Amino acid sequence: MTRAFIPHSRPLLGPEEAQAAAAVVRSGMLAQGPEVEALEREAARVLGTRHCVALAHGTAALHLGLVALGAGPGRTVLLPSYGCTSLLNAVLQSGAQPLLVDCVPGLPDMDLQDAQAKVRPDTAVALVPHLFGRPLEVRPLEERVAVLTDGTHAPGATVGRSPAARQGRACAFSFYATKMLAAGEGGLLATSRADVARLARNLRSYDQRPDWRLRFNYKMTEVSAALLRIQFRRLGSFLEERQALARRYRAELGDLLELPPEVPGQVHYRFLARVPSRRLPGLLRALREKGVGAARPVFRPLHRYLGIPARDLPHAEEAWRRTLSLPLYPGLSSQEADHVIQAVREELS
Structure with missing residues (x-):
């Protein structure tokens, strides 16, 4: 008998997720709507932040988080070399230039001392992932520069007695199929800063606005939100x-x-x-x-x-x-x- 291949990653979806997705299909409401609104409230409670902004994917969360914290043309962003290309893509999408940071010797963690040493007058943001679920204390770095964390690998992680999502001024999440919580695609920007949440909500959708500025098609679907509401409960x-x-x-x-x-x-x-x-x-x-x-x-x-x-x-x-x-x-x-x-x-x- 041939043994089935054991994949490196595999989402865990069950009858509850199937029922939630089917309910969205029956409702006829596929675009951003009440499921997204409910997810934002529920995720904020779980992650310990005042606001959550649901987005189309993790790169959108990184991009809007960077923009909200001041990344843009003529600025630089610190980020780890040992990390996903999505980090680099988001920095370049913002118009900023990347400054790569090394690992702690012998560990996968971003070296925050190296990051502090590389802060420049034009550095707008440090992008710090809690890589592989290993939470980092960013307060010393935040004394030098605004910090956006990436909590994709670390929902439920803590720093001291506080959720890791509270580290930095905002925390981005991806819900791609291989992540801790999976919806196929989806992203979230968690923050306790009203100005960051307000800007992210403003920029995630471009339609039916009285003014024009560059905005994006970064809305989460109702199906993704319905799946994630169940995933957060689990x-x-x-x-x-x-x-x-x-x-x-x-x-x-x-x-x-x-x-x-x-x-x-x-x-x-x-x-x-x-x-x-x-x-x-x-x-x-x-x-x-x-x-x-x-x-x-x-x-x-x-x-x-x-x-x-x-x-x-x-x-x-x-x-x-x-x-x-x-x-x-x-x-x-x-x-x-x-x-x-x-x-x-x-x-x-």
Whole structure:
């Protein structure tokens, strides 16, 4: 019997999501409407902010967050080299120029000390992701520059006793199919600043306005909002399943893999490990041949796209060369987890 391939990511959708989507179809209201409004209220309660603005996708949330905080032509934005290209795309969409920041040595986290050292007079914003569910304390950096965080990997994470979404002046989220909460596409900008929320709402739709300025078609659909209302209600159970699986991997693979230390308030988006750089490409191929969708958690660091020498961002380069991510998500069965563990042990023992 052929074993089914275990993908690196897989959303968990069930009858509640199907019923919510069907109800939207029956209503005939597909564009931004009451489901979006309800999602914005409910998400704000969960994330601990005063306002949430629902958007078409995560890049829209990043883009409007950057614009609201002052990014634009003639300005620069700090962002990590070890991160998703969506970060870079949003900076360039705003008209600003990117300033890349290295990782903390030996960790995937954006080095906020390096960020502080790179702040320039023309720097408008620092874009700081809580990468892989590892929340960062940004208050020292915020004394130098406005901070937009990206909480896509970290709904439910905390810094001290506060939700991580409260870090910085605003926090962007993506709800793409591979994310912690999934709707296929969707984004959200969470903030406690009324001016930021007001501008984001103004810019997300261009139609039927008495004045003209450059605005965007960034509205969320009712179907996405309906799905996300259910996904937010399931967040607690999702996080529990992820944590249990991460603990199991740590217990059963910790003798073979170099694992990053956990941080207070962390949630588990990916299960990361470091292996020697010369081993990683072959290990990824071997695991795929065994039916395990392991991957580099960052496809390519941003300095490689921009032609910046690796020596300028050595820790981001090392993270890319050495970091492995194993399947970790709610709905991964115990038998599938057994197979992931067995496959890794066979390759590394």
